Amino acid sequence: MSDPGIVSEAPLRVACLQMRPNVGEKFVNLASSEQLIREAASAGAQLVVLPELANSGYMFRTREEAFELSEEVPGGETSELWESLANLLNVTIVAGICERDGSALYNSAVTIGPNGYIGTYRKVHLWGKEALFFESGNLGFPVFTTGVGRIASFICYDCWFAEAFRCCALKGADILCVPTNWVPIPGQLEDREAMANLIVMAGAHTNSVFVAAADRVGTERGQPFIGQSVIVSYTGWPIGGPASKDEEEIIYADINLSDARKRRTWNEFNHILRDRRPEVYSQEM
Numbered sequence: 001m002s003d004p005g006i007v008s009e010a011p012l013r014v015a016c017l018q019m020r021p022n023v024g025e026k027f028v029n030l031a032s033s034e035q036l037i038r039e040a041a042s043a044g045a046q047l048v049v050l051p052e053l054a055n056s057g058y059m060f061r062t063r064e065e066a067f068e069l070s071e072e073v074p075g076g077e078t079s080e081l082w083e084s085l086a087n088l089l090n091v092t093i094v095a096g097i098c099e100r101d102g103s104a105l106y107n108s109a110v111t112i113g114p115n116g117y118i119g120t121y122r123k124v125h126l127w128g129k130e131a132l133f134f135e136s137g138n139l140g141f142p143v144f145t146t147g148v149g150r151i152a153s154f155i156c157y158d159c160w161f162a163e164a165f166r167c168c169a170l171k172g173a174d175i176l177c178v179p180t181n182w183v184p185i186p187g188q189l190e191d192r193e194a195m196a197n198l199i200v201m202a203g204a205h206t207n208s209v210f211v212a213a214a215d216r217v218g219t220e221r222g223q224p225f226i227g228q229s230v231i232v233s234y235t236g237w238p239i240g241g242p243a244s245k246d247e248e249e250i251i252y253a254d255i256n257l258s259d260a261r262k263r264r265t266w267n268e269f270n271h272i273l274r275d276r277r278p279e280v281y282s283q284e285m
Helices: 026-042 063-069 077-089 128-132 156-160 162-170 195-207
Strands: 011-018 047-049 092-101 104-113 116-122 143-145 150-153 175-179 210-214 217-220 223-226 230-232 238-240 249-256
Touching: 011 026, 011 210, 011 230, 026 047, 026 077, 026 249, 047 175, 047 210, 063 092, 063 104, 077 092, 077 104, 077 116, 092 116, 092 150, 092 175, 104 150, 104 175, 116 150, 156 162, 156 175, 156 195, 162 195, 175 195, 195 210, 195 230, 230 249, 238 249
Parallel strands: 011 047, 047 092, 150 175, 175 210
Antiparallel strands: 011 249, 092 104, 104 116, 143 150, 210 230, 217 223, 230 238
């Protein structure tokens, strides 16, 4: 029984949709995303996070193929589908999308609410052969004020840069939504948490923000993906998942989003953001 004296100022049910997109099969991928979004909403989710490049798949052979699978954001068929679902189901969606802006391509994450398109993040740190197809993100690390809270997002390899977490926290983000396509890392021990999970746990803890990371599963054109989607508290400890390594599934967490703000004060002396000493940090060489 809950304590009637405890008030959850910003209750939120978060869902990460671990799915299996297939490169080149956009309409199949969109149908799968719709099914999972509807399932999450029926379970009470208010914020739904999908993997990186959820509409197009990941392992492009050529830039021409990537361009054919891309679309404008907003205005493309993927955005329009997700906008209609967000409105119909009263959910906020953060999802990876192959974005076209003129002749430029971006590995992006779109944020959509019940009232429509909210904003876009473009992946800043490109991984491997992504650099053959995409431009580096040029929108910085935006934080969007939404009906469910202050949402930031970044994508996959961005997690390996502490600056990404810190930029979002300093801008007031309550939760970081991470569409991702994590791949195996050399040296990963079978009986240990995935390195990616450890990294998002550390980022959540050292910035006092919630993190919802939605990974994909399956093998695409010879490239395996590791699954293990996870939702992490502002404390750094997982509160949803990790999901399995190889199955499509949905993980959930019920959170009080305001904890990310009010509990950054760890004790009477320390606050993770106020304790920063930028004047003594060395500049990059």
